[in-house]
Amino acid sequence: MxxxxxxxxxxxxxxxxxxxxxxxxxxxxxxxxxxxxxxxxxxxxxxxxxxxxxxxxxxxxxxxxxxxxxxxxxxxxxxxxxxxxxxxxxQVPEFLPESVEAALAKDKHLFLILILLVSQLDITTVQTLMQIDKARLYQHLRALEKLGLIELKTGERFRFCVPLPIRWRMGGALSDLIKGVNRRYIVHCLDNERDPEYAFTTASRLMSKSSALQIQNNLRRIREEFDYLSSQDQLFFKAEELQFYKLVFGMGPFSVDVILADE
Missing domain, CATH: 1.10.260 (434 Repressor (Amino-terminal Domain))
Structure with missing residues (x-):
């Protein structure tokens, strides 16, 4: 540094x-x-x-x-x-302590506010997206501060007290919450598939492991480009010119058992 x-x-x-x-x-x-x-x-x-x-x-x-x-x-x-x-x-993404993940898992609003802050949104924008009053928002911000994740400053400013970006344990305390968020978002994209602001595609094909790896590497590069361009835009554009977007994709061996399994 x-x-x-x-x-x-x-x-x-x-x-x-x-x-x-x-x-x-x-x-x-x-x-x-x-x-x-x-x-x-x-x-x-x-x-x-x-x-x-x-x-x-x-x-x-x-x-x-x-x-x-x-x-x-x-x-x-x-x-x-x-x-x-x-x-x-x-920076390479790092895990939060398991005790912190467990605390976040108890309150989905607290977890979502952290996600928005990590996405480089300012406090005012977070309040608008969450549709809550300032007093309620600051209760959540204080909770994040007590967990050692942020430090609140004057003038609706804050700084992170943990390294960014953050990596989540997919099999940890937040697992069900993360699955639910992404499941609902995929359904939302399907419901709005005809809207030009959304993009959704799905495919199932026979292919070699080497070809599958090539595509997976391309998807990782798309994620890197998503992170890079979003960070650039937040640096160079005014807040009112930006829209909050989410990226979700998955690719791996197709298992019929997984697809047919009950929720």
């Missing part, structure tokens, strides 16, 4: 991982500039620097934290948002 206390991002001795982190950070920053209509020339003018200096800064990926803060302030982006997005692209 990049230490914000360090005066300069580029240090004399950095590992390959540090180089990659700095590369991804500046890549995201350049995308943010483009999305907000900033050229190097315009940025240079607002920073009282030459265009050549700005180009060199982005080419060398070498700037003091004060410069990085200044650039982010000019384009209306916080450094925290930039770094959080960078971290989401490189």
């Amino acid at each position: 990049i230490d914000l206390a360090v005066g300069n991002i580029k240090q004399s001795s950095v590992s390959a991982a540090d180089d990659q982190q700095r590369e991804s950070l500046f890549t995201l920053l350049k995308q943010a500039l483009k999305a907000r209509g900033y050229t190097y020339a315009r940025l240079a003018a607002e920073m009282n620097m030459s265009e050549l200096s700005i180009k060199r800064l982005f080419k060398d990926k070498d700037c003091k934290m004060s410069r990085l803060f200044e650039i982010c302030a000019i384009i209306g982006l916080s450094v925290d948002e930039l770094i959080q997005m960078q971290q989401r692209f490189r």
Whole structure:
């Protein structure tokens, strides 16, 4: 991770991982500039620097934290948002403690609010989607805080106290809740299959394991693209321009026993 206390991002001795982190950070920053209509020339003018200096800064990926803060302030982006997005692209999902999963399993509203927060929705948007009043929402947020998942801050802000993204135990305490959520959502997609905003497809075919693996790898890449594009959109678009979407897919050997089994 990049230490914000360090005066300069580029240090004399950095590992390959540090180089990659700095590369991804500046890549995201350049995308943010483009999305907000900033050229190097315009940025240079607002920073009282030459265009050549700005180009060199982005080419060398070498700037003091004060410069990085200044650039982010000019384009209306916080450094925290930039770094959080960078971290989401490189972290491996981790499980929550089983005791925390058990607590979440007792209250589906609490679990859903956590899902929405993990999906990078702000507190105001979560309240709108959940259709609950502010007092009730903050009861749930306090519960998440007591579980050590978030820390509430002033101004309807919060920070996560656990690494993101989160991985759920499919055979754990949340198993039935997760199955129910996805089962109901698949039915919802089937019911709205003719709506152009929904996409649903199903197929059963004979194929080799190697071909099946190829398709499964493609599905994993779609999930990665889904995560990447959604994070980009939340960084570059206004909240009112975004719609909350869910992605569900499954593929594996077809078992008639599973299909015919009672609920």
